[in-house]
Amino acid sequence: MHPRLQERAAVLADMRARTFMATTEFYEKIGRPAPPQGPRFQAVAKGKAWHVIEISTGLTKGFCFSHRAAMRFVDAMEAGVASKRGALQ
The missing domain is CATH 3.30.160 (Double Stranded RNA Binding Domain)
Known part of the structure; x- marks a missing residue:
């Protein structure tokens, strides 16, 4: 894979992980279970x-x-x- 594509894929994977963590953190703050x-x-x-x-x-x-x-x-x-x-x- 081209290095720029690999870099872009890594950035998107990091953003996806941050989104997941933020969603989990939000649901913990309001005391509700996160949706599956x-x-x-x-x-x-x-x-x-x-x-x-x-x-x-x-x-x-x-x-x-x-x-x-x-x-x-x-x-x-x-x-x-x-x-x-x-x-x-």
């Missing part, structure tokens, strides 16, 4: 394949040829995101 974050990936049937799409960007992250395999892939992607979110906290 929604799913990040979705399986969509397209022809004979199931595309696993990142909801926020609309980009296809992978595809499978059965619904069950697509759902396992979605679960694995969500678990990977959850482990990264836990590392940020």
Whole structure:
């Protein structure tokens, strides 16, 4: 990846982490539980394949040829995101 793109991605990841921390801090101040974050990936049937799409960007992250395999892939992607979110906290 080009160094400027890597730098931009790092800046955006830092901003995303700060946003998450600010939201958590806000909810702690008012004494309410923070709302759960929604799913990040979705399986969509397209022809004979199931595309696993990142909801926020609309980009296809992978595809499978059965619904069950697509759902396992979605679960694995969500678990990977959850482990990264836990590392940020």
